[in-house]
Amino acid sequence: MSDTAGGNAPKPSSSVKLVLLGEAAVGKSSLVLRFVNNDFQENKEPTIGAAFLTQKCTLPTRTIKFEIWDTAGQERFASLAPMYYRNAQAALVVYDVTKPSSLTKAKHWVAELQRQASPGIVIALVGNKLDLTNDGGESAGGSRSPPLEHGSGEDEDGEEEEANDVGGGELPDSGDARKVSTREASSYAEEEGLLFFETSAKLGTNVVDVFTAIANAIPESSLKTGRGTAGAGQTSLGNRSAEDARVNLGERNAATAKEGCAC
Amino acid sequence: MVNGERPSLCDQRLKNQALNCPRNDCGMTAPRSASASPSSADWSAASSQDATASPASKTNVANHDPVLEEIRPPLPPRPTTLSLLNDETAARNVGLQAEATTAVSHAEIETLAPEPSGSTYSTLAVRNLSDGLKAKASLSHLASARGSETADSASIRSSIQNSDPGDVEVLFKDFAPTVPADHMDTKSLLHYPECAADDIGDVEFAEEFEPVGELDETAANEDLLLQRWKSKRKHFLIISAAGKPIWTRHGDGGLISTYVGVVQTIISFYEDSNDHLRSFTAGDTKFVILTRGPLYLVAISRMLENDNQLRLQLEALYMQILSTLTLPSLTHLFSVRPSTDLKRPLQGSETLLSSLADSFTRGSPSTLLSALETLKLRKVHRQAINNALLKTKSKNLLYGLVVAGGRLVSVVRPKKHSLHPGDLQLIFNMIFEADGIKAGGGESWVPVCLPGFNSSGYLYMYVSFIKLNADTDDHEDIVKDESVAVVLISPAKESFYEMQGMRDSLVEVSSQTENIFEVRELTLIAFLKQMEKNGSMQVVAASIDQGRPATTDIVPGTVLHHFMYKSRANVQFTMSEYSPEFTTTARKRRLMSAYNNIHSSIHAKNSQIKVHYCVSKSASTFAWVTPIFELYCVAEPNANRKALVQGASRIAQWAQREEERLFIIGGAVF
Numbered sequence: 001m002s003d004t005a006g007g008n009a010p011k012p013s014s015s016v017k018l019v020l021l022g023e024a025a026v027g028k029s030s031l032v033l034r035f036v037n038n039d040f041q042e043n044k045e046p047t048i049g050a051a052f053l054t055q056k057c058t059l060p061t062r063t064i065k066f067e068i069w070d071t072a073g074q075e076r077f078a079s080l081a082p083m084y085y086r087n088a089q090a091a092l093v094v095y096d097v098t099k100p101s102s103l104t105k106a107k108h109w110v111a112e113l114q115r116q117a118s119p120g121i122v123i124a125l126v127g128n129k130l131d132l133t134n135d136g137g138e139s140a141g142g143s144r145s146p147p148l149e150h151g152s153g154e155d156e157d158g159e160e161e162e163a164n165d166v167g168g169g170e171l172p173d174s175g176d177a178r179k180v181s182t183r184e185a186s187s188y189a190e191e192e193g194l195l196f197f198e199t200s201a202k203l204g205t206n207v208v209d210v211f212t213a214i215a216n217a218i219p220e221s222s223l224k225t226g227r228g229t230a231g232a233g234q235t236s237l238g239n240r241s242a243e244d245a246r247v248n249l250g251e252r253n254a255a256t257a258k259e260g261c262a263c
Numbered sequence: 264m265v266n267g268e269r270p271s272l273c274d275q276r277l278k279n280q281a282l283n284c285p286r287n288d289c290g291m292t293a294p295r296s297a298s299a300s301p302s303s304a305d306w307s308a309a310s311s312q313d314a315t316a317s318p319a320s321k322t323n324v325a326n327h328d329p330v331l332e333e334i335r336p337p338l339p340p341r342p343t344t345l346s347l348l349n350d351e352t353a354a355r356n357v358g359l360q361a362e363a364t365t366a367v368s369h370a371e372i373e374t375l376a377p378e379p380s381g382s383t384y385s386t387l388a389v390r391n392l393s394d395g396l397k398a399k400a401s402l403s404h405l406a407s408a409r410g411s412e413t414a415d416s417a418s419i420r421s422s423i424q425n426s427d428p429g430d431v432e433v434l435f436k437d438f439a440p441t442v443p444a445d446h447m448d449t450k451s452l453l454h455y456p457e458c459a460a461d462d463i464g465d466v467e468f469a470e471e472f473e474p475v476g477e478l479d480e481t482a483a484n485e486d487l488l489l490q491r492w493k494s495k496r497k498h499f500l501i502i503s504a505a506g507k508p509i510w511t512r513h514g515d516g517g518l519i520s521t522y523v524g525v526v527q528t529i530i531s532f533y534e535d536s537n538d539h540l541r542s543f544t545a546g547d548t549k550f551v552i553l554t555r556g557p558l559y560l561v562a563i564s565r566m567l568e569n570d571n572q573l574r575l576q577l578e579a580l581y582m583q584i585l586s587t588l589t590l591p592s593l594t595h596l597f598s599v600r601p602s603t604d605l606k607r608p609l610q611g612s613e614t615l616l617s618s619l620a621d622s623f624t625r626g627s628p629s630t631l632l633s634a635l636e637t638l639k640l641r642k643v644h645r646q647a648i649n650n651a652l653l654k655t656k657s658k659n660l661l662y663g664l665v666v667a668g669g670r671l672v673s674v675v676r677p678k679k680h681s682l683h684p685g686d687l688q689l690i691f692n693m694i695f696e697a698d699g700i701k702a703g704g705g706e707s708w709v710p711v712c713l714p715g716f717n718s719s720g721y722l723y724m725y726v727s728f729i730k731l732n733a734d735t736d737d738h739e740d741i742v743k744d745e746s747v748a749v750v751l752i753s754p755a756k757e758s759f760y761e762m763q764g765m766r767d768s769l770v771e772v773s774s775q776t777e778n779i780f781e782v783r784e785l786t787l788i789a790f791l792k793q794m795e796k797n798g799s800m801q802v803v804a805a806s807i808d809q810g811r812p813a814t815t816d817i818v819p820g821t822v823l824h825h826f827m828y829k830s831r832a833n834v835q836f837t838m839s840e841y842s843p844e845f846t847t848t849a850r851k852r853r854l855m856s857a858y859n860n861i862h863s864s865i866h867a868k869n870s871q872i873k874v875h876y877c878v879s880k881s882a883s884t885f886a887w888v889t890p891i892f893e894l895y896c897v898a899e900p901n902a903n904r905k906a907l908v909q910g911a912s913r914i915a916q917w918a919q920r921e922e923e924r925l926f927i928i929g930g931a932v933f
Binding site: 072076083 | 707
């Protein structure tokens with residue numbers, strides 16, 4: 001019934017709707033690109049709106065087909081987020097280990113998901129850009145240097161600049177641009193009952209592991225009872241639209257009635 | 264063929280629709296005659312500027328050739344080729360005139376915020392092609408002895424910029440003779456004043472798009488960066504009326520803050536006295552300012568473009584901002600806090616502005632002609648694609664487009680709504696020029712405001728790319744040209760799966776009727792399977808492979824190297840391929856400059872010119888405007904004029920014969 005991957009898959013297969021959330025330029029799209037295409041692009045341009053991708057993940061007992069919603073991190077798209085996390089069985093909340101403000105934003109997303117998303121949603125907290133740190137270096141709370149002054153306009157090219165910092169910027173000794181300690185994030189994740197990973201989309205570190213862990217964490221029951229197919233996904237987003245005030249295309253100035261504000 | 268009955272892609276209804284929007288009140292009440300009067304505006308601004316701008320340019324001119332300044336060359340005699348107009352095709356289509364003029368041109372949207380303090384220029388003024396462009400174009404200086412607009416005046420003066428043949432970059436690869444080959448024919452031409460041409464070098468132009476670089480910590484490299492910044496031929500700035508920089512194409516806010524301050528001061532000086540500064544010229548640099556509500560958009564160009572052309576580019580940038588924010592949201596932000604920093608709300612869309620700006624710097628035929636380029640297809644094939652679109656159309660679909668590398672293949676639209684070229688330009692820019700959507704690799708669902716359609720709200724756009732075949736050659740356009748995108752636009756925020764489902768439903772239908780259809784890619788959409796079945800995709804692929812036609816394919820042995828043909832009724836254009844002469848960006852830019860130049864001449868205010876012929880050191884250009892079409896051609900500078908005109912005439916005949924293949928006429932309407 002929930003078998004979408006075609007008849008030739010020997011294992012039971014089910015679809016999982018997964019959404020990525022997080023501040024702009026933390027590397028959400030890069031994580032997805034690494035997971036789906038095993039590829040990485042420097043200076044990737046910001047996502048506009050949201051991208052929809054699929055990828056299979058094979059577990060010993062079953063196959064999970066991820067339907068991934070990679071959302072744009074900019075504030076103005078935030079109002080669209082509920083559309084993507086509604087009925088999602090899993091969420092990846094991503095922050096940038098070199099940017100403390102992005103963890104704060106991630107915490108906001110976690111809170112929103114816990115409040116608004118489906119009760120059984122599996123949430124993974126992911127600290128990305130591990131390649132900019134001394135790998136595994138637990139630079140505990142005390143040694144954290146104070147946050148740098150980040151201009152608001154810097155977000156987009158943040159990654160590039162941080163990379164330069166490693167080479168010769170403020171941290172010439174350690175080469176460590178880490179601003180968020182593993183301990184801080186992991187203890188928060190523990191409190192909230194989240195999966196926790198630090199990844200590097202650039203190097204591929206831990207990326208597949210995140211998705212595999214999520215696949216494992218999704219209860220069998222929710223796969224059986226939940227919506228399994230793409231068709232079901234369609235209804236989950238589609239039927240909702242019926243409730244919304246909709247524009248009647250038959251009318252002359254139909255589209256004038258749409259909501260006017262992005263924020 | 265009854266052209267007059269034909270539904271055009273863009274029609275009057277948009278305007279009716281616009282009437283329903285309260286925001287248009289100002290736009291509608293502001294006199295339409297603004298389209299005829301901007302010249303006076305131009306003059307007031309220009310005259311107030313004379314004190315500063317004129318001396319500079321005069322000295323500049325004087326340095327080049329003092330003689331020219333005193334003795335103005337005579338006006339060129341009207342070409343005798345007017346007989347072209349008696350061409351029977353032209354005659355039989357005369358009835359179309361009304362339709363052509365009501366076609367929505369690129370600049371015609373009423374999306375604009377009311378300007379402060381009752382400006383008379385609050386409408387876009389470019390009402391339509393026939394009176395708009397003509398009315399606002401640039402030959403106005405002819406009436407005056409002031410020669411402050413060097414670039415504008417170029418087409419009717421002897422070339423000043425190029426007075427030294429040594430540094431003329433030729434338009435053609437193998438530009439050889441300065442002595443005309445055909446004395447018989449070109450002798451008379453020597454009496455014609457020469458057109459200007461851009462002298463953009465390949466290396467220099469490649470650097471145009473390079474980033475200026477970042478200031479280092481001690482700002483030790485500031486001078487170097489500023490020098491690099493100043494060496495750019497073209498700049499765009501967007502600042503708020505309160506003086507906050509919002510976006511600049513080159514250099515970041517910190518580096519150029521002083522210059523931004525100067526620009527802001529100059530603009531607000533005039534604003535304060537209720538005299539809106541529209542443009543000024545300093546030396547060979549042209550500044551054009553567009554005020555839109557709380558925003559000042561500034562174009563600074565050292566290339567061959569006139570005020571109007573630059574203004575259209577600024578309009579497009581403004582539309583991009585509206586497309587990101589919507590007009591009510593933009594107005595709200597500034598009414599709440601005039602000192603709002605718009606950078607943050609626009610975050611992430613800077614790349615869209617930049618790619619749009621760069622397409623203008625490279626030269627955009629679509630913007631120049633205010634029209635869309637379409638992919639040439641046999642009528643039956645286009646019909647098959649249209650039918651597939653109609654068959655699979657889902658409930659919430661507003662517009663459906665199939666686009667092949669920035670060229671429109673097919674359109675499905677409701678009877679009551681037309682498409683706006685300016686909106687499509689934004690969509691094409693987003694999909695094909697900027698990487699945000701394309702690089703994602705999946706399907707996209709993008710909230711987008713199409714200001715030409717309605718600037719007050721968002722539509723939702725489903726985008727999916729289809730790879731046809733990845734054979735590439737070294738043609739630089741190929742990356743863009745090979746990709747085919749399916750764009751489905753819906754007013755319903757949550758209709759992603761519905762749009763995507765256009766695939767699913769049809770897959771089902773097709774699998775019932777015909778069994779084996781291998782899904783080539785996940786992103787293939789329903790009707791594409793349908794299209795595969797009937798071979799349409801192969802046809803599209805073949806047509807893309809073929810590329811644009813060469814001029815010699817159409818007219819064997821012609822002297823023409825390139826042409827652009829615009830069908831005014833359909834607001835679409837077609838052109839010949841760039842290769843072999845215009846493959847590099849610099850050559851393409853010189854070609855576009857030549858077109859800019861002749862376009863501005865033939866659409867000049869008060870000119871009733873129907874044909875215009877013009878020779879520069881690097882090219883001879885020919886423009887021919889009728890109520891049905893506009894045709895622009897470029898040939899070598901020493902090309903035989905008769906041959907050129909004959910070639911142009913043959914191309915016009917060809918285009919009219921092939922009209923239904925070249926253009927989308929009506930599209931699929933539901």
